Amino acid sequence: MSIFFAILVITAKNPVHSILYLILTFFTFTIHYILLNAQFLAIVNFIVYMGAILVLFLYTLMLINLNKEAEPVKSNLVKIAATIGGICFLATIMGSLRALNPSNPVVLQDPNLGLVKNLGKVLFNEFLLPFEVSSILLLSAMVGAVLLATKESKPAA
Amino acid sequence: MQNLTQTIQAIPLNHYILLSAIIFSIGVIGVLVRRNAIVIFMSVELMLNAVNLLLTAFSVYRGDAAGQVFVFFIMALAAAEVAIGLAIIVMIYRNTNSIDINVLNRLKW
Numbered sequence: 001m002s003i004f005f006a007i008l009v010i011t012a013k014n015p016v017h018s019i020l021y022l023i024l025t026f027f028t029f030t031i032h033y034i035l036l037n038a039q040f041l042a043i044v045n046f047i048v049y050m051g052a053i054l055v056l057f058l059y060t061l062m063l064i065n066l067n068k069e070a071e072p073v074k075s076n077l078v079k080i081a082a083t084i085g086g087i088c089f090l091a092t093i094m095g096s097l098r099a100l101n102p103s104n105p106v107v108l109q110d111p112n113l114g115l116v117k118n119l120g121k122v123l124f125n126e127f128l129l130p131f132e133v134s135s136i137l138l139l140s141a142m143v144g145a146v147l148l149a150t151k152e153s154k155p156a157a
Numbered sequence: 158m159q160n161l162t163q164t165i166q167a168i169p170l171n172h173y174i175l176l177s178a179i180i181f182s183i184g185v186i187g188v189l190v191r192r193n194a195i196v197i198f199m200s201v202e203l204m205l206n207a208v209n210l211l212l213t214a215f216s217v218y219r220g221d222a223a224g225q226v227f228v229f230f231i232m233a234l235a236a237a238e239v240a241i242g243l244a245i246i247v248m249i250y251r252n253t254n255s256i257d258i259n260v261l262n263r264l265k266w
Contacts, residue, residue: 018196018199022199022202025203025206026206029206029209029210032210033210033213036213036214036217037217038213038216038225040225040229041209041213041225041228041229044229044232045232048236049202049206049232049235052236053202053235053236056239056240056243057195057198057239057243060195060243060246060247061195063247064195064246064247064250079190082186082189082190083186083189083190085185085186085189086182086183086185086186086189087182087186089182090178090179090182093174093178093182094175094178097171097174097178100171118222119225119226119229122222122223122226123226123229126226127223127226127230130230131230134230134233134234137233137237138233138236138237140237141236141237141238141241142237142240144241144244145241145243145244146244148241148244148245148247148248149244149247149248
């Protein structure tokens with residue numbers, strides 16, 4: 001399953017199809033959440049990522065129809081250097097992982113850990129302040145996005 | 158069905174770490190290789206998702222719900238970041254008629 005994943009994401013490098021591949025990747029992430037019994041996160045991932053964010057990407061891509069201009073290609077040297085850098089990063093993590101002992105399997109101790117009821121209790125008791133702060137963050141982001149997107153057209157109109 | 162669930166949940170923690178590391182490095186490579194601003198944003202999303210998956214796996218591993226709450230906050234933050242970033246990209250496109258990252262190199266210093 002992991003290999004399937006990685007191949008899928010690598011193919012997401014190609015053209016404007018990459019957004020569609022990204023949707024598939026997020027879908028497999030959702031499946032992973034369900035397998036981890038984190039149902040609330042699975043639903044949120046499904047709605048927020050695959051619904052909102054990907055539609056936002058597609059919409060922007062439609063707004064900026066970049067089909068006519070081919071993407072400027074970086075020189076091969078930079079590309080190879082970047083790939084080698086990424087692989088070195090991966091090798092570092094894998095090496096440090098191998099230095100550890102083999103880990104225990106992920107066993108679900110509490111079967112209703114990821115359910116909406118339990119998460120809601122935690123969210124609104126211990127994490128009430130961060131929750132409110134994140135709501136303020138979302139509000140300010142919304143206002144900022146609207147401001148940025150309409151700034152140019154206002155003097156013209 | 159119960160047996161299947163037991164089998165699936167017997168995945169070692171190392172595999173989750175490895176999967177997240179692979180996806181994170183793919184995101185890093187994507188940021189470094191591509192020059193299209195939108196694709197770079199998508200790579201950033203990929204990295205965020207890798208971190209989310211790892212946090213969830215640790216949360217299930219420890220039996221602690223705080224990790225999943227944190228993933229929820231990261232998702233909210235990612236949504237805000239994408240909204241702002243795409244607005245900026247649209248504005249750049251309006252000004253320069255391209256979404257090539259190299260146009261922005263006059264922002265240096």
